[in-house]
Amino acid sequence: MFQSLSWPDLVGTVGTLFIAFAYFATQIRILNSEDLMFPVVNLLGALLLLYSLSHNFNLPSVLMEGFWVIISLIGIIQALKARRAT
Numbered sequence: 001m002f003q004s005l006s007w008p009d010l011v012g013t014v015g016t017l018f019i020a021f022a023y024f025a026t027q028i029r030i031l032n033s034e035d036l037m038f039p040v041v042n043l044l045g046a047l048l049l050l051y052s053l054s055h056n057f058n059l060p061s062v063l064m065e066g067f068w069v070i071i072s073l074i075g076i077i078q079a080l081k082a083r084r085a086t
Contacts, residue, residue, distance in 0.1 A: 006055070008051060008052045008054070008055035008056060009052060009056070011048050011051050011052050012048060012049050012051070012052025012053070012056075013052075014048055015044070015045040015046065015047070015048025015049035015050075015051075015052065016045065016049060017045075018041050018042070018044050018045030018048065019041075019042055019045035019046065019049075019068070021041065022038055022041040022042050022045065026038065034079070034082075035079065036076065036079040036080070036083070038075065039071075039072040039073070039074075039075030039076045039079065040072075040076060042068060042071075042072045042075070043068075043069060043072035043073065043076065045068075046065045046068035046069045046072060047069065049061070049065045049068075050062065050065045050066070050069070053065065
């Protein structure tokens, strides 16, 4: 199955797995959504998906991942500010 994937599809699949892992890890309490790692993993996943979408364009998905990038960046900034405050 993975042998027939194009490079952009493989990269996008890894991005999907990153985002799904981050959400799953918060649900089973391995990862706290307030930790820096949560938005970092989400940002990486969204960027990988955007790479894939740059080769196989889909406007609704690009919009979703664009918002995911913005939200993740906000989370990273907040986590870094919280670290400095302590």
